[in-house]
Amino acid sequence: MKKICLLFLIILVLAGCATTVRYFPYTQQRFPAKSFYYFVTISPGSQHPPASEPYTVIGKVQVSGHASDGVTDKILMDQAKTVARKRGADAIINVKTKNFGYSGMYIVPGHVSYRSFMVRRHEEVVVARYHPERQIPYSDILLTFEGDLIV
Numbered sequence: 001m002k003k004i005c006l007l008f009l010i011i012l013v014l015a016g017c018a019t020t021v022r023y024f025p026y027t028q029q030r031f032p033a034k035s036f037y038y039f040v041t042i043s044p045g046s047q048h049p050p051a052s053e054p055y056t057v058i059g060k061v062q063v064s065g066h067a068s069d070g071v072t073d074k075i076l077m078d079q080a081k082t083v084a085r086k087r088g089a090d091a092i093i094n095v096k097t098k099n100f101g102y103s104g105m106y107i108v109p110g111h112v113s114y115r116s117f118m119v120r121r122h123e124e125v126v127v128a129r130y131h132p133e134r135q136i137p138y139s140d141i142l143l144t145f146e147g148d149l150i151v
Contacts, residue, residue, distance in 0.1 A: 019065035031088025041091035067141040076145035089149035103139035
């Protein structure tokens with residue numbers, strides 16, 4: 001039972017680490033948090049709010065995650081909206097999304113394994129076997145979302 005609980009705890013910790021969220025405040029002023037159902041507007045970098053409605057930039061949010069962990073653009077956007085609601089922002093402007101593809105080789109070092117066999121009643125034979133290093137190719141995509149929070 002303890003092993004099952006430990007396994008569940010490890011899976012829970014790994015699932016919670018799928019995205020990395022960073023917030024950089026630009027002002028010391030605090031704003032009340034918005035409700036969970038508040039609609040946060042997202043504007044791409046080329047589109048700005050109307051000049052008739054002044055706004056104040058209160059900070060910057062960056063969210064990133066790996067595609068191999070099941071992270072999608074929608075998940076990153078939802079995480080950014082959650083941060084905006086907690087900080088009391090009305091919208092996210094100057095939004096940029098980037099995808100970095102990378103690949104490499106994961107090297108498993110060589111090792112020696114020992115196995116023992118009972119040949120006869122009182123005779124034991126130990127066999128050593130060398131396993132050479134293995135190179136395992138991998139590739140992944142790092143998805144990032146960043147934007148400025150405004151009030």
